[in-house]
Amino acid sequence: MTDCQGDVEGASTPMELYEKLSEQGVKVRSLKSAKADKTKVDTAVQLLLKLKMDYKQMTGHDYKAGCPPSENDAAPNNGPAADVAGEDDTVDPWTVSTTNAKGVDYDKLIVRFGSSKIDQELVDRIEKVCGQKPHRFLRRGVFFSHRDMHQVLDAYEKHKSFYLYTGRGPSSEAMHVGHLIPFIFTKWLQDVFDIPLVIQLTDDEKYLWKDLTVEECHRFAIENAKDIIACGFDINKTFIFSDLDYMGSSPEFYRNVVKIQKHVTFNQVKGIFGFTDSDCIGKISFPAIQAAPSFSNSFPHVFGSRKDIQCLIPCAIDQDPYFRMTRDVAPRIGYPKPALLHSTFFPALQGAQTKMSASDANSSIFLTDTPKQIKNKINKHAFSGGKDTVEEHRKYGGNADVDVSFMYLTFFLEDDEQLEKIRQDYTSGALLTGELKKILIETLQPMIAQHQERRKQVTDDLVKQFMTPRPLNFNL
Ligand code: TRP
Numbered sequence: 001m002t003d004c005q006g007d008v009e010g011a012s013t014p015m016e017l018y019e020k021l022s023e024q025g026v027k028v029r030s031l032k033s034a035k036a037d038k039t040k041v042d043t044a045v046q047l048l049l050k051l052k053m054d055y056k057q058m059t060g061h062d063y064k065a066g067c068p069p070s071e072n073d074a075a076p077n078n079g080p081a082a083d084v085a086g087e088d089d090t091v092d093p094w095t096v097s098t099t100n101a102k103g104v105d106y107d108k109l110i111v112r113f114g115s116s117k118i119d120q121e122l123v124d125r126i127e128k129v130c131g132q133k134p135h136r137f138l139r140r141g142v143f144f145s146h147r148d149m150h151q152v153l154d155a156y157e158k159h160k161s162f163y164l165y166t167g168r169g170p171s172s173e174a175m176h177v178g179h180l181i182p183f184i185f186t187k188w189l190q191d192v193f194d195i196p197l198v199i200q201l202t203d204d205e206k207y208l209w210k211d212l213t214v215e216e217c218h219r220f221a222i223e224n225a226k227d228i229i230a231c232g233f234d235i236n237k238t239f240i241f242s243d244l245d246y247m248g249s250s251p252e253f254y255r256n257v258v259k260i261q262k263h264v265t266f267n268q269v270k271g272i273f274g275f276t277d278s279d280c281i282g283k284i285s286f287p288a289i290q291a292a293p294s295f296s297n298s299f300p301h302v303f304g305s306r307k308d309i310q311c312l313i314p315c316a317i318d319q320d321p322y323f324r325m326t327r328d329v330a331p332r333i334g335y336p337k338p339a340l341l342h343s344t345f346f347p348a349l350q351g352a353q354t355k356m357s358a359s360d361a362n363s364s365i366f367l368t369d370t371p372k373q374i375k376n377k378i379n380k381h382a383f384s385g386g387k388d389t390v391e392e393h394r395k396y397g398g399n400a401d402v403d404v405s406f407m408y409l410t411f412f413l414e415d416d417e418q419l420e421k422i423r424q425d426y427t428s429g430a431l432l433t434g435e436l437k438k439i440l441i442e443t444l445q446p447m448i449a450q451h452q453e454r455r456k457q458v459t460d461d462l463v464k465q466f467m468t469p470r471p472l473n474f475n476l
Pocket of ligand 1: 165166167168169200201202205290313314315316319
């Protein structure tokens with residue numbers, strides 16, 4: 001780190017720091033695209049992060065490639081630089097990885113992304129405004145970060161409503177339990193606030209990024225829609241759409257896409273998403289398509305020509321880059337900025353260092369798994385924080401913080417007291433790993449079976465109804 005310090009101290013004005021940052025950004029990207037040695041890339045990334053933190057501290061706002069600082073950006077304070085946020089964590093729409101067994105350091109991610117923590121005060125406020133016990137994902141910090149949620153609640157209290165937007169990239173037929181997290185939570189939000197919801201299936205995105213045909217991606221979108229519908233969304237308040245279908249049929253949606261495209265430069269998306277000169281132009285313009293549903297007039301059959309309806313986006317934190325871009329563009333094209341609620345990642349069975357992968361059958365519990373497969377996967381693959389022998393475990397206790405079975409229970413076991421007792425018993429050694437796994441197996445088996453039952457009830461006709469542009473039923 002010493003040469004980082006040297007570099008940073010060398011920059012005394014926002015402009016100098018901005019130039020250093022631009023150079024460093026180019027360096028990181030060229031190292032990455034040249035597939036340079038990992039430690040070289042890591043060192044360069046660390047310096048980049050450090051420079052970004054310093055830039056934010058010096059100017060009061062985030063560094064943006066292609067947007068040099070203005071004269072008002074003189075250093076507001078020269079206090080000690082904040083700690084570099086989660087240096088060894090990589091979080092972007094394509095990669096999530098960390099070297100820490102407890103998983104990504106989410107508090108540091110909040111600093112790095114410049115979002116706000118969902119603290120107890122906000123959870124209490126949500127409870128007060130919606131009049132319901134907060135969802136376990138809020139009680140337990142699964143949704144841990146937000147942008148502008150207080151503003152959404154302020155408006156809601158004054159009887160100004162909002163709508164929900166979430167989505168999914170249909171990269172295969174197989175969905176796993178982790179994919180359900182945003183949908184389970186969005187369904188809860190829809191119920192307690194009684195508001196409309198749009199769900200984007202980015203089959204176009206998956207075509208651009210993966211080695212799949214357009215037809216395959218579209219088919220996966222329809223298959224995934226069935227799992228999404230099985231989460232229980234209200235057909236009178238929910239519109240699900242495939243980009244491949246809806247983009248071509250909605251002039252209003254496409255107009256917004258074009259407006260967004262006009263207001264984001266190549267330099268900016270390179271900075272935000274790390275695109276390089278050899279990425280296809282479809283990828284480069286795709287972020288505008290993920291941004292467009294954040295604006296209410298993209299859905300005239302739902303909102304008419306109103307463009308002022310606030311949007312709230314529940315999503316996993318790796319989607320934030322898309323919406324940082326969206327929020328930056330919104331005021332420049334006359335729209336409100338979407339608010340956000342960010343979730344942590346659902347850990348792979350093998351441990352919290354990475355999120356689950358739909359392409360590795362043993363890394364996750366799939367929505368199609370049989371009770372027996374669930375049992376075997378958990379017993380065989382769920383990373384344990386227990387000790388090697390029963391004697392040692394009884395004596396020293398287990399580590400719930402790195403234990404994947406325990407983590408999964410924090411996502412799915414509803415009862416707070418039961419969960420706390422499991423934690424205490426596991427930590428003291430009274431509860432053995434096998435017993436903990438058994439509790440998880442018995443929690444997941446009925447949950448997955450019920451999902452499969454509900455999915456069976458979802459007919460092609462029902463999917464069609466959800467995916468037909470039509471008015472929704474709500475009061476704004
Ligand atoms: N890009 C997301 C994915 O690959 C899909 C998506 C589109 C999305 N719009 C969204 C996710 C809004 C959350 C919120 O999964």
